[in-house]
Amino acid sequence: MISLDVNYAGIRLKNPLIVSSAGIVGYAHQIKKAEDYGAGAVVMKSFFEEEICREAPTPRFKILKRGYNGNSSSTLYSYEQASELGPEEYAEELSKAKSLVKIPIFASLNCVTPDMWNRMSHLVEEAGADGIELNVSCPHGVHIMEGRALKDEIKKALEATQEVRIPRIVKLSPQTSDPMIEANVVEENNGSGIVMFNRFTGLDIDLEKEAPILHGGYAGHGGAWAIYYVLRWISTVYPHLHIPIAASGGVTDGKDAIKCILAGATTVQICTVVILKGYEVIQKINKEIFEFLDEKGYQSLDEIRGKVTGKILSYKEVDRRRLYMAYIDQEKCNQCNICYKACYSGAIEKRDGRIYVNSNCVGCGLCAELCPRRAIELVGL
Ligand SMILES: Cc1cc2nc3c(=O)[nH]c(=O)nc-3n(C[C@H](O)[C@H](O)[C@H](O)COP(=O)(O)O)c2cc1C
Structure with missing residues (x-):
């Protein structure tokens, strides 16, 4: 029988999907909704020690779209720092949520002083939290905005919270030269797991006003595009770490979730996709994960976790021989010229109103990727 359950830092989850910390899970009724749609667990919106961060400006969301050559991408650009709740209120809300749901609930804390981390x-x-995420990685929180050394902040947070018995999982920032360094610091200082990653800090500019958009400062930015960075670093860290990894960043469907697990994640967090599509998407992603296992004949996620890591070649192992060349199917080509304009090897030429590949082709594959009619393929030399 296929089972999606996972053991995450000693906590059993009925499936690997965790709704990650954000305004969508700030209050008990929202956490209940996440459970109703099948979330394996929830990380409550972050409590911030800095009171000023508990009030977010409005508007605080913008969907930035970019694209060319028919390709499109979007960024959810946002400034939503902290839960509005103070310390006691936050704990009360958590306790209320615990009384409403059966799934594990992680608190998320973003503190500055050891005293507040501890308290x-x-x-x-x-209040009944099953675990705690230590959030030193908010893209517009003090640790990142002041450029603090994250490994010191992680050590400080783990040391100040060491008295509790529940798992303490550190949410890492992608804004660092080598996330492996912070991951090791978490393990060495008795952290129970890591989340890879929070979002990047971004800036967009209103050209009319020649000033930052939205609230006039930096904001968090992320989107479907973020997953490749997440996969890259999970796959690097996984073989060296003995504590579990939660993937976070750019997961939009079941295939993305499976990729995270193949790279080494134990759990997969989702946020932007829930914000943009509603809580129902949780159900859909779980169904897609199940279908993948079913189609491939797997019984559990343990069978695929980290499976890709052994297949990633080092730069020295990559096969650099010239093996392919582009071929244009004249029946499908409508001379749109996209490949002609893009080829920087001078390998696409026009003759008698048609487009051909010449011997300058290096087999890079760009034209095949760009062709809107799929009229170009790479053929072996
Ligand atoms: C509007 C918004 C608010 C967020 N608030 C928090 C937060 O309070 N604490 C936190 O640790 N992460 C927060 N995040 C980050 C998400 O939990 C998640 O790690 C990140 O968005 C990457 O995942 P995604 O691509 O699925 O959105 C927030 C993200 C968004 C978009």
């Missing part, structure tokens, strides 16, 4: 960790443990 909040106790408060949320007493």
Whole structure:
């Protein structure tokens, strides 16, 4: 029988999908909704020690779209820092959520002083939190905005919260030269797991006003495009780490979730896709994960976890021989010229109103990727 359940830092989840910390899971009724749509667990919206961050400006969302050659991409650009709740209120809300749902709930804390790290960790443990995410990685929180050394912030947070008995999982930032360094710091300082990653900090500019858009400052930015960075680093860290990894960033469907697990993740967090599509998407993603296992004949996610890591070649192992060349199917080509304009090897030429590939072709594959009619393929030399 196929089972989606996972063991995440000693906590059993009925499936690997966690609704990650954000305004969609700030209150008990929203956490209940996430459970109703099949979430395996929830990380409550972050509590921030800095009171000023508990009030977000409006508007705080913008969907930025870019694209060319018929390709499109979007960014959810946002400024939503903290839960509006103060320490006791946050713990009360967590306790209320615990009374409404059966799934595990992680508190998320973003503190600055050791005293507050310590106090909040106790408060949320007493309120019934199953675990805590230590959020030193908010793209517009103090740790990142002040460019603090993350490994020091991680050590400080883990040390100050060490008295609690529930798992403490550190949410890492992608804004670092080598996330492996922070991942090791978490393990060495008795962290129970890591989340890879929070979002990047971005800036967009209103050309009319020649000033930042939205609230006039930096904001968090992420989107479907973020997953490739996430996969890259999970696959690097996974073989060296003994604590579990939660993937976070750019997951939009079941295939993305499976990719995260193949790279080494134990759980998969989703946020932007829920914001943009509603809680129902949780159900759909779980169904797609199940279908993948079913089609491939797997019984559990343990069978595929980290499976890709052994197949990633180092730069020295990559086969650099010239093996292919582009071929244009004249029946399908409508001379749109996209490949002609893009080829920087001078390998696409026009003759008698048609487009051909000449011997300058290096087999890079760009033209085949760009062709809107799929009229170009790479053929072996
Ligand atoms: C509007 C918004 C609010 C967020 N708030 C928090 C937060 O309070 N604490 C936190 O740790 N991460 C927060 N995040 C980050 C998400 O939990 C998640 O890690 C990130 O968005 C990447 O995942 P995604 O691509 O699925 O959105 C927020 C993200 C968004 C878009």
